[in-house]
């Protein structure tokens with residue numbers, strides 16, 4: 080009993096102790112902070128920075144893919160991600176002191192410093208400090224730009240699939256919280272829907288927008304295929320202007336497959352031949368059921384997604400010379 084108590088006390092101390100530095104161990108040696116490679120544990124801020132600065136923070140999610148044959152690491156569509164990052168900062172009225180090219184160079188420098196030789200996920204994040212709290216949180220200020228990298232094995236060609244349910248939560252809209260901005264606060268909407276989907280037994284939610292049309296997933300865009308035509312909601316349907324979405328559209332067109340950007344009804348999903356999510360985190364990812372309706376055979380991804388996924392895997396790993404311009408070599 081005494082021993083148990085001692086253990087309990089030790090545990091309580093361990094879980095309530097305030098970390099003086101960021102957790103070490105699984106962390107990479109370095110992150111990049113506004114122009115400087117910085118040892119992971121040294122990149123700390125004052126406790127009052129927790130909270131309000133997040134309501135104005137914007138970020139990017141970028142993948143780097145390891146090509147074992149070439150012994151090379153490729154970053155996928157780096158300039159496109161950094162130009163969207165600049166757009167998000169502009170819309171949030173930040174005044175960045177760094178150009179997209181400087182941030183790009185910092186990201187590559189970070190991957191080299193961390194000696195990354197595996198699939199990785201990179202997250203540039205811009206936030207302004209806590210000079211002004213509350214709803215006016217820091218506008219027209221120079222943001223800090225943080226870049227972190229972490230290992231993130233690709234799920235491409237693994238046969239993974241997800242089920243999805245239409246969310247009872249409506250997607251945020253341009254006059255509420257613009258989904259075009261890749262902003263942290265937008266994820267409050269995504270979080271509500273993701274938790275609801277889980278409780279209802281689905282892997283992922285699908286949002287409808289204020290017009291009742293299909294919008295996107297919590298952190299990815301959505302495609303459906305009907306009668307051989309690839310269909311996705313337009314960029315005005317309350318979605319993020321996804322770089323993976325643009326890449327998928329281009330790859331299908333180059334394969335000679337027709338792609339249409341138009342509004343989509345939820346019942347079209349129920350009778351679609353194929354449905355899939357796309358985004359940097361999800362890559363391309365088959366949906367096998369929507370609201371319990373089977374998509375295709377209800378178990379596996381369909382032929383047009385399979386064809387795309389094989390090409391996409393080669394493209395992101397710098398193995399398809401036609402799309403070499405979409406990747407940046409690191410080493």
Ligand SMILES: *Cc1c(COP(=O)(O)O)cnc(C)c1O
Nearest residue numbers: 298299300319321322323358359
């Ligand atoms: C990041 C994100 C996507 C995907 O965009 P990519 O540029 O393809 O990574 C889609 N929807 C939302 C809400 C996102 O945050």
